[in-house]
Amino acid sequence: MSSLLNSSAVKRTLSACLALPLIVLAGNAAADGDGVWKGGENVYAKVCGHCHEKQVGPQITGRQLPAQYITAIVRNGFRAMPAFPASFIDDNSLQQVAEYISKTPAPAAKP
Numbered sequence: 001m002s003s004l005l006n007s008s009a010v011k012r013t014l015s016a017c018l019a020l021p022l023i024v025l026a027g028n029a030a031a032d033g034d035g036v037w038k039g040g041e042n043v044y045a046k047v048c049g050h051c052h053e054k055q056v057g058p059q060i061t062g063r064q065l066p067a068q069y070i071t072a073i074v075r076n077g078f079r080a081m082p083a084f085p086a087s088f089i090d091d092n093s094l095q096q097v098a099e100y101i102s103k104t105p106a107p108a109a110k111p
């Protein structure tokens with residue numbers, strides 16, 4: 001029994017949970033579709049939007065940010081923004097959300 005509790009897998013899981021309170025923030029998003037994110041727009045709404053639509057992070061839509069820049073920041077973190085590992089957002093979903101964000105239209109110019 002105690003060997004089970006001491007196993008490194010359990011410790012890794014526990015530290016991953018402690019390091020990722022965002023899983024709680026994102027609610028049950030990761031459970032959607034058995035852990036597979038449903039498209040870039042969904043990832044943006046369920047993860048990025050918690051900060052980037054709430055003035056916690058800067059606006060990232062409508063700025064034609066390059067997809068590569070977005071994926072690099074999500075994987076590595078950027079100053080106040082935490083990094084999201086592949087165990088949280090898989091490569092495919094990350095690519096989709098980066099393309100979704102980079103293609104969102106710029107707001108209409110004010111007259």
Ligand code: HEC
Nearest residue numbers: 047048050051056057058060069070073074078079080081
């Ligand atoms: C916990 C809040 C939080 C979440 C969730 C979050 N971000 Fe951020 N993000 C930030 C903050 C805060 C910054 C600004 C960091 C700074 O300048 O210190 C930032 C900055 C960025 C930037 C750089 C913006 C610029 O002006 O160059 C990009 C790109 C970005 N985030 C993408 C994403 C994407 C994509 C997601 C979803 C996968 C995401 N972020 C989720 C908080 C968050």
